[in-house]
Amino acid sequence: MSSHESSYEPKSATAKWWDERLPLPRLMNDQFIDFPTPRNLNYLWTFGGILTFCLVAQVVTGIVLAMHYNSTAVDAFNSVDRIRRDVNFGWLIQPIHAVGGSMFFLAVYLHMFRGIYYGSYRAPREILWILGVFIFLAMMATAFMGYALPWGQMSFWAVTVITNLFSSLDQLIPGLGTSIVQWLWGGYSVSGTTLNRFFSLHYLLPFVTFGLVILHIWALHVCGQNNPSGVEIKTKSDSVPMYPYAIAKDAFALFAFLIIFAWFVLFLPDYLGHADNFIAADPLVTPPHIVPEWYFLPFYAILRAIPDKLGGVIAMFASIAILAFIPWLDRSPVRSTKYRPIYKWFFWLLVFTCLALGYLGAKPAEGTYVFWARVFTFYYFAHFLIVMPILGSMETPKSLPGSITESVLGKGGSKSLSSGLGGAPAGATAAPEDR
Amino acid sequence: MMLQRKFAPLRMALVAIAAIGFASAANAAGGEAIHYDRHDWTYGGVKGQFDPIQLRRGFQVYQEVCAACHGLERVRFRNLVEPGGPQFDEEAVKTLATEWPNQIVDGPNDEGEMFERPAKLSDILKGPYKNAKEARAAQGGAYPPDLSLMTRARNVHTDAPWYIHVPLMMRDIITGYQEGGSDYVYSLLIGYEDEPADFELSEGMNYNKYFAGHQIAMAQPIPEEGAVEYQENAGAKMSMKQNAEDVTAFLAWAADPSLNSRKQLGWSVLIYLLITTLLLYFAKKRIWKRIKH
Numbered sequence A: 001m002s003s004h005e006s007s008y009e010p011k012s013a014t015a016k017w018w019d020e021r022l023p024l025p026r027l028m029n030d031q032f033i034d035f036p037t038p039r040n041l042n043y044l045w046t047f048g049g050i051l052t053f054c055l056v057a058q059v060v061t062g063i064v065l066a067m068h069y070n071s072t073a074v075d076a077f078n079s080v081d082r083i084r085r086d087v088n089f090g091w092l093i094q095p096i097h098a099v100g101g102s103m104f105f106l107a108v109y110l111h112m113f114r115g116i117y118y119g120s121y122r123a124p125r126e127i128l129w130i131l132g133v134f135i136f137l138a139m140m141a142t143a144f145m146g147y148a149l150p151w152g153q154m155s156f157w158a159v160t161v162i163t164n165l166f167s168s169l170d171q172l173i174p175g176l177g178t179s180i181v182q183w184l185w186g187g188y189s190v191s192g193t194t195l196n197r198f199f200s201l202h203y204l205l206p207f208v209t210f211g212l213v214i215l216h217i218w219a220l221h222v223c224g225q226n227n228p229s230g231v232e233i234k235t236k237s238d239s240v241p242m243y244p245y246a247i248a249k250d251a252f253a254l255f256a257f258l259i260i261f262a263w264f265v266l267f268l269p270d271y272l273g274h275a276d277n278f279i280a281a282d283p284l285v286t287p288p289h290i291v292p293e294w295y296f297l298p299f300y301a302i303l304r305a306i307p308d309k310l311g312g313v314i315a316m317f318a319s320i321a322i323l324a325f326i327p328w329l330d331r332s333p334v335r336s337t338k339y340r341p342i343y344k345w346f347f348w349l350l351v352f353t354c355l356a357l358g359y360l361g362a363k364p365a366e367g368t369y370v371f372w373a374r375v376f377t378f379y380y381f382a383h384f385l386i387v388m389p390i391l392g393s394m395e396t397p398k399s400l401p402g403s404i405t406e407s408v409l410g411k412g413g414s415k416s417l418s419s420g421l422g423g424a425p426a427g428a429t430a431a432p433e434d435r
Numbered sequence B: 001m002m003l004q005r006k007f008a009p010l011r012m013a014l015v016a017i018a019a020i021g022f023a024s025a026a027n028a029a030g031g032e033a034i035h036y037d038r039h040d041w042t043y044g045g046v047k048g049q050f051d052p053i054q055l056r057r058g059f060q061v062y063q064e065v066c067a068a069c070h071g072l073e074r075v076r077f078r079n080l081v082e083p084g085g086p087q088f089d090e091e092a093v094k095t096l097a098t099e100w101p102n103q104i105v106d107g108p109n110d111e112g113e114m115f116e117r118p119a120k121l122s123d124i125l126k127g128p129y130k131n132a133k134e135a136r137a138a139q140g141g142a143y144p145p146d147l148s149l150m151t152r153a154r155n156v157h158t159d160a161p162w163y164i165h166v167p168l169m170m171r172d173i174i175t176g177y178q179e180g181g182s183d184y185v186y187s188l189l190i191g192y193e194d195e196p197a198d199f200e201l202s203e204g205m206n207y208n209k210y211f212a213g214h215q216i217a218m219a220q221p222i223p224e225e226g227a228v229e230y231q232e233n234a235g236a237k238m239s240m241k242q243n244a245e246d247v248t249a250f251l252a253w254a255a256d257p258s259l260n261s262r263k264q265l266g267w268s269v270l271i272y273l274l275i276t277t278l279l280l281y282f283a284k285k286r287i288w289k290r291i292k293h
Helices: A012-021 A024-033 A043-068 A076-087 A090-117 A127-146 A153-171 A174-186 A192-223 A240-267 A293-307 A310-330 A343-361 A369-394 A404-409 B002-026 B053-065 B090-099 B134-140 B162-175 B180-189 B240-254 B258-288
Strands: A034-037 A239-241 B073-078 B104-106 B114-118
Touching: A012 A024, A012 A034, A012 A240, A024 A240, A024 A369, A034 A240, A034 B053, A043 A090, A043 A192, A043 A240, A090 A127, A090 A343, A090 B258, A127 A153, A127 A192, A127 A293, A127 A310, A153 A192, A153 A310, A174 A192, A239 A240, A240 B073, A293 A310, A293 A343, A310 A369, A343 A369, B002 B134, B002 B162, B053 B240, B073 B162, B073 B240, B180 B240
Parallel strands: none
Antiparallel strands: A034 A239, B104 B114
16 A cells, blocks of 8 residues: 555464454554654644544534434424434534534645645645545535535525526536436425435435545555655655654644634534524525525635626636646646745735635625626636746745755754655654654 | 744634634625624623523513514423523423413324314424414514524624624634624614604504614514513513513523533533643653654
């Protein structure tokens, strides 16, 4: 599975027996205990563990909720209310799941921006990155369908608006869009049939995500982790074993993250949602403003920034699809933005653009809001299509440290400085006390 | 250099937390800006809890004023006894249920007929109408909604300029402000006044300065002098604002009956998490001390 040598020695007869048949202990040892992690990772590298926790938490709370939830148009809204009122600890489990979705996205956005900042998508991690984009897509689909399940006003109308987007395909082939929309709905309008199939898919997709996550971790463990310097592991002293170093850091970061998580669950369970979703779905009453959950707002802003319906749909999907191509769009000779004095500014402009699009996505599509949504939509795409390739080949990066060790200890501090470039991460199996 | 390495992640984390604020602030959108005052609720913020005495007064207002038109059909009589609520005496609530004017439709009985029977502790606080159609017919076309989730189904909107959103949201997150719905309901109840001279009020409508569009079908439920006289020992005197505040608190409980236990658990969880986080931090420090980093 990975390119570092196994250090696992079965200690007992049973362990040996297992090792010859299904070397699971060896796998765990090599990949999660003795795995070499760059010694210079900062706390932004803890989000992988946090995201794994989020996925597990969503699955566990979700399974419990599904035991009490009723996916019929008549009773869905009532059953969610009943979970909060009458199911033992339902008042706790339901908000953990609802807030958990938001926390999942908060963590994934940080994880993605970290990847962009430090060039974690660059060779040889293209597959790793693209798997990440697929995980993000699966998360979005799961979250969208999950948001439909409480069957409140915002659920119903969000489903109506978003599924209706596909009808714009009629502009390409007459009838195609309408057919797709009816196929999604399972009828001629959003109904209980739609809700029921969304529930089925909402239960399925997390397991698809789980599979993708395993591939994502596999790819990560083949290439090894990127790190703030963007220089690969070359010698033993560049890395530390995952246990206890990275594990200790991850555990601390996870609990720090849980403080924010708990704060929202226990003190602000409604804060990240929308009040209209406490009104049961009513096909006859359209809410004055239909807005998606906060984590979809930037994409919603892009959708509405384009004056043409089909164009908007294409732009919205393109804004996610484009992420899969950035390993080849970025032409810079270095990975990490740390060594890119000019690009650094553009990176933060991208962050600001995403926040601004989020803000604009919640505003009505009128007046100056539309103007600014267009400006920021333009920059969003320009960042990847213009800034990344052009600035990448023009900019003179700062000089890179010779190795990770050097980036941590300075030139004098690294004794075993190897001058070779790139290559697979070397093994780092030395016991900590050797250092 | 050193500083930069330390702070880049921190800066990113702050930006991301701000992003949540940004976005949810922006959930409020459009329309004419109405300013709603923030009221001081006993159950507000991260420490607030319901005051059972106030909830009892609030229930009285609901019973004597609101219940004439509005149901509370997600709440059961037994809830009125449970901790975290008005905590009425169980016997009193049994009597209350039996005497509740809107009886429970049950059945079919052995003859195959549906029948009406008095409510029990396990039954809902039924409203006066069989269904929305009957309600509309009785109310001149306007539908008096069920109030069980009202304070969670409404919110107040912040119409601050974009650059204020992040600080405002951070303030709300840190102070645990989630009483927008209560602020709205309270404002609405005390927001009735004569329409301005240039305002054209439709037939049968009432002017309310806090209602979107200012025309509301519901007539002023609590008059200026108040509507409900409390008992001697209820801890408050009748007035419009007092009645409105009490019934709002009661509805907030009806919508979120686990608020007390949730916030109590919240502090235990936070203390546990803070201590564990601290311990993990020191463990991490100690482990990483073995190497230079």
